[in-house]
Amino acid sequence: MVSLGLHGLGIGAGASRPVIDAVAAAAERSGFATLWIGEHVVMVDEPSSRYPYRADGRIAIPPDADWLDPFIALSFAAAATNRIGLATGVLLLPEHNPVIAAKTAASLDRLSGGRRLSLGVGVGWSRDEFDALGVPFERRGQRTEEYVAAMRTLWRDDVATFTGEFVSFEGVRVNPKPYRRTIPVICGGNSDSALHRVAEWGDGWYGFDLADVEEVAERVSVLRRMCRRVGRDFGDVKLSVSLKESRPEDLVALADIGIDELVVVAAPPDDPIVAESWVDDLARRYVGALR
Template structure:
């Protein structure tokens, strides 16, 4: 089981000097992946329920800086050479999929094939309204956008006809590095999200799960969905972040077949102490399950 770090993009993790220190330190310490999430807009008083907390409220203040993950990860990629970069997650139905396909392929090429595109359908109705995009049927929209992007990545001249996106005989270059299709990991912990993973995802990012018990239950549900659809669950990459993580959880998660455990934390605001913070975070987890090679 590998170890990822979700510490970029928000608050102190949105400062250039802190980003540089985090990513260089994380690569040196042996972290496998740097994760960064997204919200295009935040509102002061949201009626939408945040699905990753018991009270339905997001803990991040609406006034916090929240940088675009693809732009932020481009800085991370430029400062490193081997650590993977991943959106965790990009709210795909809020974007034009042709533009995202080009942006993602550009970042993947410039980073020498290090990008994983984590996508989600979104939960904030107010955010969709601000962008002028229907909140309803966002799951179907996301599925179609993924299919369209994969066509753009694989076909020299691409044509796609769908309900939400259509294009005819277009070229979108560059292609992803080394002729690959960028892995698309699906975020979300609901039954519907895991059905999406089994139906068309390359993996799952289970975020803010309520301990090993919920992780085990969700993975069992994913196993069942894969069996029902004829997919090999072993071919999917399973990544999880726990809400209240303890060192003893690591071995249990590895036994469940988790490929990557993500540590979610906010770095210090002083770049001078970030390297020590990253090293201490890595050291805390390296001993318990040989997480870092």
């Protein structure tokens, strides 16, 4: 059965504390499985890079919108709930120090009671953002892979040592540890390169803003082939997707493809009382279709 996620907090009206509290609590009560929150540290008025998820190459979010740090926003969502899963969708990992990111993610995992925190990561698309942060835009895919390996070492080992091209440390203790000594790392992106990262080292895939069920099926077929090529058990990979125009009637077809979670991407109203009703309406349409 396909579970349901909600990607609607952290930006614009969803960056308000009362709306975060209302939407998170209503989503948990209504049967959503996961709250997803994305990230951009920097936005610019005239980007030099194309946004990869729209035909016109421009992100739909206005550059002056509030955009919360995903770890902080998820911490507030966790404090307003008890059971619902939490996910970054996605954290632009090569823009972060991996030792700090590992500690922050583990802290959120511990404070939220070890409930299904998933670390969705992406390599980023905005050269302007990387330039503002002083991080090389080139080879960001390799940097991401190495950062994930280093973070897994820090989560697992009491005394951790790692030597790489982009990050190295020796004999360090980084606490707290996650409840399970690891956190699932979900690779975001729809390109062949993104799917290759999933097959090689990801615990799951977050396909974002896909056109329709047919494109989901095509991308899953490619991922299956890549997993087979590297000797990976495809059944071990969690599959989460969002669609440009998702519909409750897509759930059956997505289940047949093998999708584990449909993530509904939508912006909440700015009034917390209205936002609760908004979540309840989504639940009636989507969660009801699962029963």
